[in-house]
Amino acid sequence: MKTFDAAQVQSWFTRYLADFVDLPESAVTLDTTFAKLGFDSVDSVIISGAFEEAFDVEVDATLFLRNDDLRSLIEDLRASGLIA
Amino acid sequence: MSAAPDLTPVLTVVVISFEMARELPRTLLSLSPGYQQGMEGHLYEVIVVDNGSATPPVAADFAGLGLDLRVLHCTTGTRSPVDALNMGLAASRGGLVCCMIDGARMASPGLLSASIAASRLHPRPIVFSASMMLGHHPQWRAHETGYSAAVEDALLDSIRWPEDGYRLFEVSNGQSSAPSELRWYAPGHESNAVTLPRALWDEVGGYDPGFQTAGGGFSSCDLFSRSAHLPGVQVIVLGGEATFHQFHGKSASTAHRDGLDQLRVFSQEYFRLRNCAFKPVRKPFWFFQMRNQVLQKTTNPTKGAAIPPEQRYLDLLEQRLLNSGAREVEAHLRALVAVLRAEGRADLLKQSRAGRAYQLRRVIGAEQQGLLLDPTLLPSALTMTGRRRLQYLRRCVETVLNQAIPGDLVECGIWRGGSAMMMAGVLVARGDQERKVWLADSFEGLPRQDGDYDTTAQVDLLNANGLAVTEATVRASFTELGLMGDSICFLPGWFCDTLPSAPIERIALLRLDGDHYSSTMDALTALYHKVVSGGFIIIDDYALQPCADAVNAFREMRGIQEPMERIDQMAMAWRKHV
Ligand SMILES: C[S@@+](CC[C@H](N)C(=O)[O-])C[C@H]1O[C@@H](n2cnc3c(N)ncnc32)[C@H](O)[C@@H]1O
Numbered sequence: 001m002k003t004f005d006a007a008q009v010q011s012w013f014t015r016y017l018a019d020f021v022d023l024p025e026s027a028v029t030l031d032t033t034f035a036k037l038g039f040d041s042v043d044s045v046i047i048s049g050a051f052e053e054a055f056d057v058e059v060d061a062t063l064f065l066r067n068d069d070l071r072s073l074i075e076d077l078r079a080s081g082l083i084a
Numbered sequence: 085m086s087a088a089p090d091l092t093p094v095l096t097v098v099v100i101s102f103e104m105a106r107e108l109p110r111t112l113l114s115l116s117p118g119y120q121q122g123m124e125g126h127l128y129e130v131i132v133v134d135n136g137s138a139t140p141p142v143a144a145d146f147a148g149l150g151l152d153l154r155v156l157h158c159t160t161g162t163r164s165p166v167d168a169l170n171m172g173l174a175a176s177r178g179g180l181v182c183c184m185i186d187g188a189r190m191a192s193p194g195l196l197s198a199s200i201a202a203s204r205l206h207p208r209p210i211v212f213s214a215s216m217m218l219g220h221h222p223q224w225r226a227h228e229t230g231y232s233a234a235v236e237d238a239l240l241d242s243i244r245w246p247e248d249g250y251r252l253f254e255v256s257n258g259q260s261s262a263p264s265e266l267r268w269y270a271p272g273h274e275s276n277a278v279t280l281p282r283a284l285w286d287e288v289g290g291y292d293p294g295f296q297t298a299g300g301g302f303s304s305c306d307l308f309s310r311s312a313h314l315p316g317v318q319v320i321v322l323g324g325e326a327t328f329h330q331f332h333g334k335s336a337s338t339a340h341r342d343g344l345d346q347l348r349v350f351s352q353e354y355f356r357l358r359n360c361a362f363k364p365v366r367k368p369f370w371f372f373q374m375r376n377q378v379l380q381k382t383t384n385p386t387k388g389a390a391i392p393p394e395q396r397y398l399d400l401l402e403q404r405l406l407n408s409g410a411r412e413v414e415a416h417l418r419a420l421v422a423v424l425r426a427e428g429r430a431d432l433l434k435q436s437r438a439g440r441a442y443q444l445r446r447v448i449g450a451e452q453q454g455l456l457l458d459p460t461l462l463p464s465a466l467t468m469t470g471r472r473r474l475q476y477l478r479r480c481v482e483t484v485l486n487q488a489i490p491g492d493l494v495e496c497g498i499w500r501g502g503s504a505m506m507m508a509g510v511l512v513a514r515g516d517q518e519r520k521v522w523l524a525d526s527f528e529g530l531p532r533q534d535g536d537y538d539t540t541a542q543v544d545l546l547n548a549n550g551l552a553v554t555e556a557t558v559r560a561s562f563t564e565l566g567l568m569g570d571s572i573c574f575l576p577g578w579f580c581d582t583l584p585s586a587p588i589e590r591i592a593l594l595r596l597d598g599d600h601y602s603s604t605m606d607a608l609t610a611l612y613h614k615v616v617s618g619g620f621i622i623i624d625d626y627a628l629q630p631c632a633d634a635v636n637a638f639r640e641m642r643g644i645q646e647p648m649e650r651i652d653q654m655a656m657a658w659r660k661h662v
Binding site for chain 1: 344347348349350351352353354355356360361362363366
């Protein structure tokens with residue numbers, strides 16, 4: 001199974017999410033809650049799709065819904081073995 | 085010297101079709117000169133590009149529409165409309181080109197003239213129009229709501245489409261139901277009818293053939309985003325105009341039950357092609373509106389217009405059912421006076437004078453609000469529900485018809501029949517001959533037992549003072565008002581005996597007015613599952629504790645989540661979702 005580096009995943013998400021909401025990357029930290037960025041369930045599907053494409057993996061559709069911020073999302077990916 | 089007339093169309097509309105035998109004729113009608121307003125002075129052409137339908141449309145079939153119409157055939161064999169769109173763009177001759185990626189979308193009557201007028205306001209305009217969906221719920225929820233092509237046909241009939249194309253707003257959902265009013269105006273991800281001058285189409289390079297998922301994935305969003313970000317352009321949003329999606333099996337993304345799975349595939353494709361986030365256009369935009377039909381439609385549909393006869397009739401019926409004219413009541417009073425005089429008790433009349441004004445106010449107030457003053461003093465009207473509840477009922481039945489909610493109308497607990505007469509009256513006024521009105525009642529008043537409770541004492545008093553009304557009396561009143569007919573069905577007997585086997589198939593409106601716990605519970609148990617999605621449930625007696633107990637227990641048992649709406653101090657209602 002493929003694994004990724006936590007820093008690599010974090011920097012991808014920071015860039016994508018900042019782009020998504022038209023904010024500078026500095027506005028997206030490990031603790032910025034997704035709710036605060038205004039994501040809904042449709043957005044989370046779109047972000048999952050882009051992540052899958054970027055990393056050539058499949059992730060669970062609920063990945064975003066069950067995590068509130070980047071920190072817990074990365075932990076979640078670690079628990080599922082995607083992050084080494 | 086005379087120059088040859090310029091026959092270059094001012095506008096080309098490119099419409100993509102794929103297996104749309106049902107939808108395309110309406111779309112083309114909605115683009116035709118007979119339907120589009122303000123296009124008299126404009127030459128425009130419509131190009132349908134068929135993307136590989138088994139039986140492609142033929143231009144001759146639409147000859148009656150008076151359109152400058154060409155049908156092209158895209159044979160690249162892809163499920164994406166992108167090649168077809170680019171083919172249409174290449175064939176177009178207009179100075180402006182409007183692309184409609186989905187041929188199942190009908191237009192509002194000012195779409196084309198507003199697009200032309202708006203594009204004249206700026207040298208580099210990107211004209212955006214809103215995308216609505218026919219039906220009162222999102223079409224992707226059709227598997228829950230029962231929405232279908234047949235329901236949609238009935239909806240369109242209900243607004244007599246294409247008589248006034250702006251009425252499409254009354255029977256559709258989309259931007260206007262967005263959480264924020266401002267969403268209506270914001271340009272968002274994509275437009276299903278986007279108009280650019282031909283030079284801008286060239287500059288942006290048309291649609292990207294890289295988008296090859298069925299339906300074109302995010303190609304239309306991509307086109308809109310890329311054009312909105314060309315240098316020096318101005319996004320102009322059309323207010324009061326839109327396209328309206330008809331229900332069909334072949335549509336992209338949102339109209340599908342598995343929409344979210346599709347969305348993920350679209351997102352993957354988009355990221356692969358663009359390597360950036362997929363997001364709406366968030367540039368400042370201009371807002372352009374020529375007509376305010378839509379505002380009128382959504383705020384006060386009848387203001388300024390002559391009152392239609394059906395409404396006059398129903399207003400009159402309402403007065404009659406509430407007995408507001410009250411001639412009979414006055415007659416009763418004069419009869420009472422005559423009796424007292426004949427009996428030599430004029431002294432009582434004299435005595436009553438002092439308290440009369442006060443009692444009169446109580447009596448009138450109670451009747452208007454549908455409250456019982458005293459179990460021995462039932463109102464004189466044909467319904468005891470009062471004005472608020474009667475008007476609410478009328479609006480519900482009108483909504484059932486406007487929104488083509490399928491099914492019959494049922495009342496459990498009829499008394500003199502006024503509420504049922506209102507249901508029948510709306511059907512008559514609107515010329516509906518399909519639906520039945522079911523009248524369930526013992527026609528001998530309330531039962532003495534309410535489950536384990538013996539209610540004999542109160543019930544006997546009520547029944548003896550006029551709560552028990554025979555079927556013959558109710559029939560006579562229906563006949564007197566001209567409402568009797570085959571569609572009026574009587575179910576005489578106790579609810580527990582008649583309702584479980586009643587031959588009612590589907591219910592659009594269920595009105596419960598049986599007062600007791602058991603009467604309410606029996607009716608809900610026997611009939612609730614027959615109420616269709618979008619149907620109404622009205623509980624007349626919610627202010628009576630036994631009735632409220634029954635409703636609450638039933639809702640809890642069935643996990644009913646739909647919020648209840650208060651009608652007045654007695655009654656509640658809710659609308660079934662799924
Ligand atoms: C309050 S009245 C109905 C008022 C009426 N809907 C109106 O618009 O004025 C209650 C009616 O429910 C009927 N009823 C109550 N419980 C019943 C039951 N279990 N079976 C049959 N009829 C019942 C009574 O006969 C009575 O006509």
